[in-house]
Amino acid sequence: MIPEGAKTRLASAWAVSRAFVVRHRLWFGAGIGALLPLVILLVWLGASLPISRALEPLPNRALILLDSQGRPFARRGAYKEAPVVIKALPKHVPAAFLAIEDRRFYRHIGVDLGGVARALVVNAKANRTVQGGSTITQQLAKNAFLKPERSLRRKGQEAMIALWLELRLSKDEILSRYLSSIYFGDGVYGLGAAARHYFGKPPEQLSIGEAAMLAGIIKAPVDLDPVDHADKAGARARLVLDAMVETRAITPEQARGAGQVVVRTTRADLPVGGYFADWISPQVKSAFDGPGYGEVRVPTTLDSRLQRIVERAVAKTMKGSAKAKVGQVAVVAMRPDGQVVAMLGGTNYRQTPFNRAVQAKRQPGSAFKLFVYLAALRDGATPDSLVIGDPITIGGWTPANYEGGAGRDLTLRDAFAQSNNIIAARVYQEAGGEAVVRAARDLGIVSPLREDDATLALGTAETNLLELTGAYAAVAAGRMPVRPYGRPETLASDLKPLEPFVHDGLLDMMGAVVEQGTGRAARLGQKAYGKTGTTQDYRDALFVGFTGDLVVGVWVGNDDHSPMNRVVGGDLPARIWRDVMTAGLKAGLVARDDPPEPRYQPSEPQTIEEAPRQKRVPKWLRRILGL
Known part of the structure; x- marks a missing residue:
């Protein structure tokens, strides 16, 4: 039971309050009207924003590509490790970031008005942006929830989300999300990934100097990268150490004892690209697609030793060929089963990452004749079959x-x-375009080919060097088709063998190219097989061939299709091929074979009419000879 005196006092207070509200109802209405949208906005933020987005893994894990000896040679994709736990870190690690980024982090409510005011004064005096006013919470809001944009509207959104984060999360949870998602340059996100990338250790083991260097990177991840800009990164780290002393996170003695920080570049030194890496990455990505922390180490077929041999051979040949007017080179090396062991798509990847071994469609020239003569052998011809060399016109050509x-x-x-x-x-005319195209398809050519185009006999249909080298690998293997591959895999069981007499005939003719024909510059001390190719006006020159257990294709030319200075397939391409094979043999990376067999000199013309008629002569050859 409420005493009468109390009732009287309550009634009096209510009357006074009611009268005050009535007198100031406009102000109260305006205040409620101003707060209501803020309340609605905070409710909407709580319902719509994924609060743990900063802790989520990246859409695709980073890839570390390994060569055939298990050594890393390239990395692909952004790198992010699992979230860090603040309490598990040494105190000097979060202290380094707070000292340089947000000293009042544990005292403000997500927006530091005092910090903003100080930044405005400092920037006005310097007449440029020297300090930023964003807190760590605002940076988290910006990086995790907003799109890159510089505007007052964006700043307002950033502040609202920061206030909401402060209401929903503890300070340590906010700091954990910030450190786990911030960008540290070189494709690295989060403190866990940065510690491993730059120092090869987990974040729990970072020293004071290492923590200071990582904290310093955040301001400008590209310009302060400790691998490429060691001096700038070191100077910035010293500023962080001074800030840590000012905030009493460490003593002056500890700052001086932090010493020179050494970046462990085992991972950071790996290139993010390369001709082989660019080619294999889409295949690897599809196999390891999906979100996840850390990185995936992926074995490939690349033999780094042969890759270096190819690069040296190209550099040596190109160094002395300025007068040849050759702008680019492409090389593919593979085993007879299609296992790609080396790839060069140009003279300099940094300057020209376009992969001419895979992406460039060029005419193969006479290197395409392999398929024309394969069709002839299938039709019953032999390497000794004699063909009339009189001029011929086909469809006006x-x-x-x-x-x-x-x-x-x-x-x-x-x-x-x-x-x-x-x-x-x-030979093309008599064998038929359909048979020639079928021969090319059987060996693995998938580029468009026209059966009714007689110029196909001279290699006018465009293909790429990888595809063409794979077709020659089918001859080396005696099985078809051979599909080039860059990841260790089980060999296809649907390969068809080349007919023995056809295979022997191709080897006979390809050996003659090297021993006594246009490919003499490719001769070795053992059996070698190949074919030269040169296109009209010397726009392309190729040599594709094999010896032992290695198949190599070489192309030279210019990206703008401008003519070279009389460069043919038996010149620079054959010399590069020979240098690669010679070095490979010396290093034990190419199988040894028997010396080439002695060959007769090219046969002299014979009187065809006097030759006896035999049943073994194929129909197409009888038509040529008039038999």
């Missing part, structure tokens, strides 16, 4: 030989070795 002239009859072997265009066109 009259091919000519590189050295000019016509009329000399040659065996298939000699025509292939000498890269005779007229005889190649005649």
Whole structure:
């Protein structure tokens, strides 16, 4: 029961309060009207924003690519480790970030008005931006929830989200989210990843100097990268140490004892790209797609020893070929089963990351004749079959030989070795475009080919070097088709063997190219097989071939398709091929084989009419010879 006196006092207070509200109802209405949107906004933020976004892993894990010996040679993708726990870190680690980024972190409510005022004064005096007024909570709001933008509206959103974060999370939870998601440069996100990337250790083991250096990176991750800008990063780290002394996080003696910080660059030194890495990464990414912390170490087929051999051979040849007007080189090396062991897509990846071994579609020239002569062998011809060399016109097109002239009859072997265009066109006509295209498809060519285009015989259809080298690998393996691959995998079981007599015939003719034909510059001390290719006006020059257990394709040319200075496939490409194989043999990376067998000189023309008629002569050859 409430005493009468108390009732009287309550009634009097209520009357006074009611009268005050009535007299100032406009002010009260305005205040409620101003607070109501703020309350609604905070409720909406709580319902819509994913509060743990900063702790989530990246959409795709970082990849560390390993060569065939298990050594890392490249890294791909952004790197983020699991969130850090503030209480598990040495006290000097979070103290370093607070000292340089937000000294009043544990005292403000997400927005530090005093800090903003100080920053405005300092920036006005310096007539430029020297200090920022954003707190760690605001930085978290900006990085985790907002898009990059510089505007007053964005600052207002940042402040509102910061206030909401302070209401929902403890200070340590906010700091943990900030340290676990902030960018540290070089594709690294979060303190856990940064500690491992730059120092090869977990964040719980960071020294005072290491913590200071990482805290200093945040201001400008690119310009203060301790790998590429060690001096700037070191100077910034000393500023952080001074700030830690000012905030009494460490003593002056500890700051002086922090010493020179040494960055462990085992991971940081790995390039983020490379011709082989660019080619294999999409295949690897699809196999390891999905969110996750840390990184995935992925084995590949690359042999770093052969890769270095290829790079040295190209550098050596290009150094002395200024007059050749050759702008670019591409090289692919693979085993006969399609295992790519080396790849060079240009002269300099940093300057030209475009991969000419994979992405460039160029004419193969006479290197395409492999498929023309394969069709002929399948039709019953042999390397010793004699073909008329008289001029021929097909659909208004009259091919000519590189050295000019016509009329000399040659065996298939000699025509292939000498890269005779007229005889190649005649063989194409009689074998049929359909058979030639089928031969190319069987060996693994997937680029568009026109059966009704007779110029296909001279390699006018565009393909890429990787695809072409894979087709030659099928000849080396005696099985088809061979698909180039860059990750260790189980070999396909659906490969078809090349018919023995066809395989032997191709080896016979390809060996003649190296021993007595256009590819003599590629000769080795053991059996070698290949084919040269040169396109019109010397715009492309190629040599593709194999010896032992290595298949190598070499292309030279210019990106703008401008002519070279009379460079042919038997020149620079064959020399690069020879240097790669010679060094590979010396290093024990290419299998040894027997010396090449002695060959007869090119056959002399014969009187075809006097040759006896035999049942073994194929129909297409009988039509050529008029039998």
